[in-house]
Amino acid sequence: MKAIRKILYATDFSESSAPACAYAQTLALLAGAEVHVLHVIGELADNRRSRIPPEAFALFEKEIEIQVVKEMEEFCRRHLGEQVSYTTESTIGTPYQAILAAAKEHNADLIVMGTHGRTGLEHVLVGSTAERVVRRSPVPVLTVRAQP
Structure with missing residues (x-):
């Protein structure tokens, strides 16, 4: 089995x-x-953003990025702490494409992500x-279903 050295979460x-x-976190500790x-x-990757004036969008984008950095720090502090070595990144884009690109860029051996477990019409509409x-x-991708 291939060694797991980098996990993209x-x-x-x-x-x-x-x-x-x-x-x-557990897999990182074990491996x-x-x-x-x-x-x-x-x-922010939505095509409708073209309706927003570029100056207003740039300001809005900067505010979102500042908020994301704060949320990232808080989330990692609360859920990862100092038990594992981690790096952080936020990006704008289509989520699945950005995840795959980051996995390639960072030579991830495993992707870990949550899933909401949507079914039926909601799954068809939301994807x-x-x-x-x-x-x-x-x-390999490990998906973890959200708790109800």
Whole structure:
């Protein structure tokens, strides 16, 4: 079996993503791996943003980035602490594409992410980032379903 040296953990900072973080942390401790924590700001990649004047959007984007850095620090402090070595990154884009790109860029051996477990019409309308990552990833993906 291939050694796990780098784990990419994708999060949306919700409490439902905390169980997946616990798995990433445990696997990192067991394997002596580093965790790369990624948050993708998908809302700003929406095509409707062209309706917003560029100056206003740039200011809005900067404010979002400042808030994401604060949320990332708080989330990692609360859920990872000092038990594992980790790095952080936030990016703007389509979530599944950004996750796959980060996995490649950081030579991840494993991707860990939460899933909401949507089914039926909700799944058809919203889609599943986790499903898209699983279908396209060249490295193993561990999905952890959110607790009800």
